């Protein structure tokens with residue numbers, strides 16, 4: 278699957294964002310090595326702490342259905358307009374649990390045409 282299509286899946290997932298507290302709406306689309314895609318959105322909570330990021334929603338959906346091998350994740354986020362949205366430290370650590378630092382690609386996008394690609398190693402150097 279090309280990155281454009283993966284970004285479009287992330288944009289669609291963002292529509293389901295439950296973010297009444299921050300109003301910052303995030304969508305993610307996780308590409309598995311077998312070609313399947315799991316999407317996620319951020320899900321906030323009135324107690325704040327239980328909030329789950331879009332990236333972890335996608336990962337936990339995938340892992341809970343037996344997937345363990347991942348190729349890339351596309352991430353889109355912002356309030357009204359999309360901004361460059363990079364994964365938080367907790368989500369980077371979750372990626373590190375399942376993904377190869379050199380090979381796994383993190384695609385941060387503002388649209389299907391405007392995106393930046395990082396390896397996990399770049400965003401989480403010297404990972405645990």
Ligand code: THU
Pocket residue numbers: 296299301302303318319320321328329330331332352354362363364365368
């Ligand atoms: N958030 C994500 O879902 N992913 C990110 O990469 C950054 C932050 C969410 C968490 C919270 O619901 C809102 O964005 C504001 O931090």
